[in-house]
Every structure is written in structure tokens, then in C-alpha cells.
Amino acid sequence: MLANVNATRMELLRLRKRVALASRGHRLLSEKRDEISRRLIKIARQIQPLRERVEKELLETCRRFMLARATMEPEHTKAALEVPTKKFSLAITFASVMNVKVPQLTKEIAGEIICYGFATTSGEMDAALLALERALDSLIELAEKEKQARLLATELQMTRRRVNVLEHVVIPELHETIRFIFDKLAEAERDNTSRLMKITDIIRA
Amino acid sequence: MDYGMTLAFVGAGLAALMAGIGSAIGIGIAGRSATGVLSEKPERYGQMFIMVVLPGTQGFYGFLAAFLVMLNLNFFGEGGAMDVSVKLGWQVLAACLPIAFAGMMSAIHQGKVCSGGILMAAKRPEMAFKAGVVYAVMVEVYAVLGLLVTMFILLKGINWPTPPA
Amino acid sequence: MNNEQRTTNLDFYTYPSVGTDDWCYAFETARVRALELQMFTRAAFLDMANAENFEQAADLLSGTEYALPGPGEDFVQLESILLLRRTAARKIFSDLMRQKSIAELFKTRDDFANLRLALRRTLTEKPLLNDYSDEGNVSLDLFEQAFTEDNYELLPTYMQQAVEQAVLAYYQNKDIRQIDFVIDSFQADYNLKEARRLKSVFLIDLFGIQNDLTGIRTMLRLKFTESHSNVRPEQVFLKGGFVEPELFEQALELGYESLAPLFFATPYYRIVEAGASYLASEKSFLRAEQQCDEHLTGFLKSTLQITAGPQPIVAFLLMKENEIRNVRLVLTAKKNNLDTKLIQDRIG
Numbered sequence: 001m002l003a004n005v006n007a008t009r010m011e012l013l014r015l016r017k018r019v020a021l022a023s024r025g026h027r028l029l030s031e032k033r034d035e036i037s038r039r040l041i042k043i044a045r046q047i048q049p050l051r052e053r054v055e056k057e058l059l060e061t062c063r064r065f066m067l068a069r070a071t072m073e074p075e076h077t078k079a080a081l082e083v084p085t086k087k088f089s090l091a092i093t094f095a096s097v098m099n100v101k102v103p104q105l106t107k108e109i110a111g112e113i114i115c116y117g118f119a120t121t122s123g124e125m126d127a128a129l130l131a132l133e134r135a136l137d138s139l140i141e142l143a144e145k146e147k148q149a150r151l152l153a154t155e156l157q158m159t160r161r162r163v164n165v166l167e168h169v170v171i172p173e174l175h176e177t178i179r180f181i182f183d184k185l186a187e188a189e190r191d192n193t194s195r196l197m198k199i200t201d202i203i204r205a
Numbered sequence: 206m207d208y209g210m211t212l213a214f215v216g217a218g219l220a221a222l223m224a225g226i227g228s229a230i231g232i233g234i235a236g237r238s239a240t241g242v243l244s245e246k247p248e249r250y251g252q253m254f255i256m257v258v259l260p261g262t263q264g265f266y267g268f269l270a271a272f273l274v275m276l277n278l279n280f281f282g283e284g285g286a287m288d289v290s291v292k293l294g295w296q297v298l299a300a301c302l303p304i305a306f307a308g309m310m311s312a313i314h315q316g317k318v319c320s321g322g323i324l325m326a327a328k329r330p331e332m333a334f335k336a337g338v339v340y341a342v343m344v345e346v347y348a349v350l351g352l353l354v355t356m357f358i359l360l361k362g363i364n365w366p367t368p369p370a
Numbered sequence: 371m372n373n374e375q376r377t378t379n380l381d382f383y384t385y386p387s388v389g390t391d392d393w394c395y396a397f398e399t400a401r402v403r404a405l406e407l408q409m410f411t412r413a414a415f416l417d418m419a420n421a422e423n424f425e426q427a428a429d430l431l432s433g434t435e436y437a438l439p440g441p442g443e444d445f446v447q448l449e450s451i452l453l454l455r456r457t458a459a460r461k462i463f464s465d466l467m468r469q470k471s472i473a474e475l476f477k478t479r480d481d482f483a484n485l486r487l488a489l490r491r492t493l494t495e496k497p498l499l500n501d502y503s504d505e506g507n508v509s510l511d512l513f514e515q516a517f518t519e520d521n522y523e524l525l526p527t528y529m530q531q532a533v534e535q536a537v538l539a540y541y542q543n544k545d546i547r548q549i550d551f552v553i554d555s556f557q558a559d560y561n562l563k564e565a566r567r568l569k570s571v572f573l574i575d576l577f578g579i580q581n582d583l584t585g586i587r588t589m590l591r592l593k594f595t596e597s598h599s600n601v602r603p604e605q606v607f608l609k610g611g612f613v614e615p616e617l618f619e620q621a622l623e624l625g626y627e628s629l630a631p632l633f634f635a636t637p638y639y640r641i642v643e644a645g646a647s648y649l650a651s652e653k654s655f656l657r658a659e660q661q662c663d664e665h666l667t668g669f670l671k672s673t674l675q676i677t678a679g680p681q682p683i684v685a686f687l688l689m690k691e692n693e694i695r696n697v698r699l700v701l702t703a704k705k706n707n708l709d710t711k712l713i714q715d716r717i718g
Contacts (some may be wrong), residue, residue, distance in 0.1 A: 011383075066706055067716070070699040071659065073691075074453065075480065075503045079487040083494045085546050114595060118588040118606055119558070120483070123655030126595050171584025234396050238678065241400025246407075320396050321677040324403045 005177055007184035015181065026166040033163055036156045038096050043149045050142045057135030060110045064128035071122050080116035080125065086133075087111050090140070100155045102148040105140050210286070212294030213278060216301035217271040220355070224267025224308030224348075230318025231260025238320035242327040252326050252333045256319040259341045263312035264353040270304045273359050287366060300358035307351025315344040375644050384637045385669045386612070387576065388681050389571035394677040398466040402686040405462070408435070409693055414718070415619055415700060419713040424704040436697055445705055452694050459690040460505060466683050472573070475564050476687065478528065480506035481556045485532060488517050489549050492541050532556045551605045558584075558608040572673070572681040579669055581611035583662040589618045590649055593626070613638070626650040641665055648715070656716045663692060664718055 005011065069077055087110040094101045113129045239253040274297055279287050289297075322337025414430070421427035428438050428448075435455060438448060454705065460476075468472040484502040491498050498517055504510045507524060516524040519616050522533050532553055539548040558581050565573035585607050592601070607615035621632055627650070630643035645658025670685035696717060703713045 024526075027394070063706070063708060063712075065657070066702050066708070070702040071695055071716070073483070073695075075483040075487070078501070079483055079490065080550075081548055082487055083490045083496065112547075115546055117486075117547060117554045118591060119550075119584045119608065120486075121555035122659060123587055123591045123594070124659075126591050127654060130595060164647065234393055234678070237396035238400040241402075242404045244401055245404035258667070305489040317391070317677060320400070324400055324677060327400065327404050328407060 005181065007181045007188075009136060011184060012181045012185065015174055015178050019171065019178065022166055022171050026163060028173065029163045029166065030160055032098060033159045036100075036152055036159060039097060040149060040152045040156060043145055043152065047142065047145050047149060050138055050145065054135055054138045054142050055132050057138065061135060064124045064131060066144065068122040068124035068128055071124065072120070076120040080121050083115065084113075085111045085115035087112045088136075097148070097152065097188060098155065100151050102151050103144065105144045107137075107140055109136075125166050150161040207289070207338040209289035209291045209294035212291070213274060213289050213297040213300045216294075216298035217274040219268045219298075219305040220274070220301040220308075221264075221271040222267070223305040224270075224312065225264045225331055227309030227312030228261050228264030231312040231314075231319070232257060233261070233314035234313075235260055235319035235323060238323040242323055247280055249327065249330065252330060253323055256322050256326070256337055256341060258331075259319055259338070259345065260312045260316040262345060263308035263315070266304050266338060266348055267308050270352065270355045273356065274301065277359065277363075277365050288289075293363065294367070296358075296363050300355055302355075302365065303358075304348075304355040308348050308349075311344050311351070312347040312361070315341050316347075382637070385672050386575035387571055388575065388673050388676060389679065391677055392679040394468055394678070394685070395680055398468065398680075399676065399678045400514050401466060402682050403608045406686060406689070409689065410434075410697070415717050416697060416714070418700045418704070419710055419717060421704065423707075424701065427492070427543055427701060427704040431697070431701075433632075445701075448701060449698070452557055456691060456694050457505065459694070461686060463683060463687040465679060469680060471564070471568060472570070472680055474507050475561065475568075475573075476684070477505065477507045477558070481508055481526075481529060482532065482553055484508075484513060485529060486550060486553055488513070489533065489540075489553075490546060492517060493537065493549065497561065500628075503554070528556075528560050547601070548605075551601075554584075555605070558610055558669065562610045570680070572679075572684070573715050576669070576684065578611050579666060581608040582613050582636075582638060582709075583641075583666060584608055585613060585615065585618045586633075586641060586645070587655070587658060587662060589621050590645055590655065594624060594649060594653075594655070612636070638665070652715075654715075656712065660716050660718045667692060 067131070072080075087108075088109045091106045093104050093106065095104050096102070113133045114126055116125075235257045239257045242249060243253060257324070278289065278297075279285070309359070318341045322333065322341060326333035327335050393423045416431050418427045421430060431437055436451060438451070463476065464473040480503045484506055487502065488498060490496075498514070500510065500514060502510055502513060507514075508516075508529065512524055516522055522530050525533070535556055536549045539552045540550065542544070558577065561577045562574060562581075565577055588606050592606070603619040604615065607618045609615055613633075617632065617636075621629055624632060626646045629646045630639060633639050633642040641658065641661040641664075644661050645655070648657030649655060667689060670689055673679075673681040673685040676682055699716060700713055702708075
């Protein structure tokens, strides 16, 4: 960069403007970085208990379902679960968090989850399905949150890299160039001054 | 043959017939139970055997009573059967009734008791003799009582005429 | 069903009468008694439940008819062994049952299960697969033919009636559960009707008890899932038990702790008391179901007083099926490292 720079006053002014811009950008970006990490931490804090809850509910579902299956005759299990009555649809919309597009899931659930009669089925099946229903709600929320966190994390990484580039590469380099040009110009000035002094001496002599 | 003799035959016949029927039914029931158990547990044969044959005794009692009648009427003796008056005929018939009825009923019920005993013995072999056989023998007692009455009447009660020389 | 046919009078303390002896069955009863000797005792189940892991529990089974063919066999194989055992038990039952109509009556259980599955598939326009149970009275071919051709006349009368009622109920508001409700109550009615036709005191009492126990379970389940506003009580509570269905409806309005007193006058006081308190504290039906099984087994065991008759043979079938379910339960629980206490709560 230093090699092919025009050491002109014009260039100096341009570079000074760029430095001002870069440092403003740096300040903004580092603010953005801080904000993103704040939000990320908030989401991550929410994910932790949510995840634990989902895992617990799913484990519960599994356990109860196994018990139900073991105590029912196989053909009754099959008949009971063959056609579900619960309808479920999922829609995705995008929201913008810190200029990052994050998905937001909206679910539509209709119908009852218990889809069988009582005489040939076990009560544990009811409990399993109810636990599953609860788990499903949290599961969707969890999926949404985890995706958001992931996207924000990528954005955070990118922003941090930009901040670092500005801070450690662009701004120092600009400063260096400015100093170089300034030195060059000062040199030229001094050159000029000394030449003028020499000429004055010659004229006086 | 005269009227008295017919009555005596009916008596002897009833004793053998009814007690025999009872025994057959009783053994039938007990036998089926025993085969049911033996089909799964053949090693229990010895225990089952006594309980299956117990209801069979009544048949013998009936046969014994009938035989006594025939003996006293000198069926097998010299000169053939004696003349039997109507009165004697009725007496013989009456004497045979206790073993005929007690034998039949007790044999059937003994068969049922034995059947129950066999089922119990399948589960609790150690109780087979303590309970199964003892209870069956309790039913047997009444068949024996019937037989005793029949024999007392035949041997002590009836005044048998002397056989023709 | 009219009122005079209903046997709702509780003229017994714990178990109703099992009827009288039928001496034709001397051999069959004795055979069943001998077979019962090979059944698992409660202690054997508890040993299995207390085993440290699945392998140990499975080891305890070696030497019984449930023995796994080799170590490290997978669970699918075990399931098929259990199904084989069940088929074998059913075969013994129908061989020993001299009254073929009783044997057929118990086979209708599979018919009704097939019917539920097939109706669900046809009414929701799903493909009618061929994975039905072949242990019913109706052969699979005939069953399939009837459903693919929509020609239900091929089926026996009772199934025709059930199909008719179930389809009607479904189209009222296109609710799949209606199929099950209708078939459940049709099956209960049919069982009782057949039992009356056969003049079997034992079967009438047995189905009565089964209906009552189903009623108790249903009542607890409706309370637990809080869905009793979604179903009409007269649909789900089966008629023909010893307890009036109204009692269950009444119970739906009460809290868990006041359930037991409501059933104080019935033989099911203990079941309701234990089941409801376990449900309230553990949110699980294990205890209620265990108590129901126990009650039924108790009734079946009271057929011991029958020296010869169809009753012990029916009892054998039902107890054997229960045993197979219990084996499956214990092994499933062991395989998945479930809490030993859960198994104990379920087995009793």
C-alpha cells in the first residue's frame, strides 16, 4: 500500500476522511458486537432450561410408552395408534434481530392427542401421549431458539472479525499511510524551503 | 318262577347294578381328572392310582351283597335254588336297598371328592394322602355303613329256610 | 338392554359366584391345573424385577417356556417368543374347551381388534394393509375380502352389526374415537349376551367384573387427562357391570381423595383407593392397573373351588395372557433400565 500511494495533499485529505469513517464504523460495529453477544447470552440462557425440560418430557414419554406397550396386547396397541386425530401444521416467518434474519415458528395444533377408546388400552398410553404433547410445544420453541442462537452466533463471529480487521489492520494502516504522506509532504516542504533559501542566498551573493 | 323269587332277584340285581353304576361313574370322573394331571405330570401316577380306584369299592360291596343273597338262596348248592315265599322275597329286596342306594350315591360323590383330591395333589403332592385320600375315605364310610346294614339283615335278620335236601 | 337383565345387584362381598361344576370337564380341568403349576409365581416376578440387569432377568427365564434361544438375543425375538406362547396358550384353551361357543366367544376378541384397525383404515381412506391378527373366528382372507369389496355380509352377524354401528357413529361428526367407543360397548354387550345365552353364571360374572374394571380405569383416565368434557360419559362407561354407570359419572365430578368413599359399597373400594392415591401422587396408572389385574386374577383364582368345569379353563387362558404381559413388562423395563420400583408397583 505504501508503495503505490500518491503522496499528495489531496490523498492525505481523502485518507483522513477514511480514517474518520473507519473509526466511526469500528465504534458502531463493536457496539453491534456487544449487543449481539448480549442477546445471544440471553437466548442461550433460555435454551438451557428449555432443553432440559424437553429432554425430561421425552424421556417420560418413552418410559410411559414402553410400559403401556408392554401391558397391552400388540394388536390393541396397533389399532389404538393407527390413525391419529391430532392435526399439526408448522409455519415459518422471519424476524430481524440486529439485522439478522431469524426464523420464527408458528404452529397450529388441532384435535385431541388421545385417539382411541378406553376398554382395550392402558392408562399409561394417555400419560405418554400427554407428555408428548407437552414436549412437542417446548420442542418447537427449542428448535426456534436454537436456530436463532446459531444464526446470531454466526453473525457475531462475522462482526467480531470485521471489528478486528478495522481495529488491527485498516485503521493502523491508514494511520501509517497518513504519516507517510505527511512525512513526504513535510519533506517536500522542507525541500522547497531549503531550495528557496539557497536561491535567495545565490541572488543576494 | 314264582313271585317271591322274582323279588329276591330284583334285590340282588339292584345291589350289584346300582352300586356298579355308581362306581363306574365315580371312577370315570376320578380317572378323567387323573389322566388330565398325568398328561402333564406322568410321575404322579402312584399317587393318583389309589384315588382313582377308591370309588370302585362300592361296586364290590354291591356285588358282595348280591352274592350273599345268591349264596343263601342256595344257587350254587346241591338241589338248586330253594323255594322263596313272597314274604322272604320282600325281605331280601329290602335288605339289598341300603347298599344299592348308599353305594351308588357314595360312589359318585366319592368320585368327585377324589377328582378334587387329584387336582389338589397336583399342586400339593404332600397333601395327597393327608387330605385327598382321607376325605375320600370319609365318603367311603357311608357306603360301608350301607353294606353293614345290608349284611346284618341278610345274615342275622332274615330267617332263611333250610335248603331242600 | 332392559333393566331386568342387568345384574347390578351386588349380592357378594368381593367376588361373585363362579357357578357350579360340570363333570364333563374333569380331564380338561385337571390338565389345566397341572399346567397352572408351571406358571410364574409372584416371587419369580419379583426376582426378575430385582435382577441387576436385563441379562440377569433373562437368565431367570431360562428353564421356563420363555427361555431365550441364546445369550444376547435381541428384543424383537423375545417379543415373538411371547407371541408364540400366547398363541400356544390360546390353542390349549380352544382344544380343552368342550363348549365350542365359549372358545369362539374368546376368539371374538381378536375379531373386534381387527375390526377396529380395519375400520379406522377404511373410514380414513388409508390403505387396508394385511397385518391383522389371524387368531379370530373370521379367517384373514374372508376378512380382507369383506373389507376390500365392502361386502360386510360375508362377516358373522355380530361383526356386521358392529361395523354398522361404528360407521354410523363415525359419520356423525367424523370422530375416530367414536369407532372405538362403539365397538367397545358393542363388544361388552355381545359378550354378556352370549354369556346369558350359554347360561354361564361364571361368564356373566366375569364380563361384569371386566366391565366394572374398565369403568374404573376409564373414570380415572378421564379425570387425569381432564378430557371428560370431550366425551359423553354414557358412551364410554360400559353397561352391564355390577356397578351402575351413573356411579362413574358421579365420580368424575369428585376429587381424587373423595373417590374411594364413593365406591365404599362396591367390591372395588381397595382398587379405587390405591389407584387414585397413586395417580394423584405419581401421575401414573400403574397402581390402578395393577389393582385391576389383581382383582380379576383373584376372581379367576376363585375358580379353584371348581373341580371340573369350563371356568378353570377360561381362568387359565386369562391368567396365562396376564402372565405373558407381565413377562413382557418386566423384560421391557429391565432392557430399558427403568426403575425397579416401577416394576414392583405394576406387578404388585
